Amino acid sequence: MIYLDYQATTPLAPEAREAMLPWLSGPEAMGFANPHSPHRPGRAAAAAVEVAREQVALLLPPGGRVIFTSGATEAINLGLSGSGARRLAVSAIEHAAVLD
Known part of the structure; x- marks a missing residue:
């Protein structure tokens, strides 16, 4: 298959996927936590965000x-x-999120 809709989503680079796996494996994972929480897993997640x-x-x-x-x-x-800036100039072909 040739996938041509990269505007909507793009596959992760293998290196990025590998680096993220420990954080995406669910609650049993070493880093599954809210980095804004003060508990130990949250602090570990916050530290990982800072390293990144x-x-x-x-x-x-x-x-x-x-x-x-x-x-x-x-x-x-x-x-x-x-x-x-108080005023911005944008082109007519900007994404709707920019124009709005």
């Missing part, structure tokens, strides 16, 4: 910060609201 953030930051030019979002709409809102 540092690993991503090493791939980028220094001086910025890495923010993980839950999806495209949140990322768009963060990017637009964080720009500080």
Whole structure:
């Protein structure tokens, strides 16, 4: 099969899948926890998020910060609201989430 709908979803790279498996295996997994919770599993999950953030930051030019979002709409809102601009120019072919 040739899959051409990568706009809707994209398969994980094998390296990303391998790195995520311990965190996706359910409550019995070593890292299945809410990283915002103060209990021990939550703190372990928060520490793992920070390690991932540092690993991503090493791939980028220094001086910025890495923010993980839950999806495209949140990322768009963060990017637009964080720009500080009072007015923004966008093209007619922007995604509806940008135009709205």
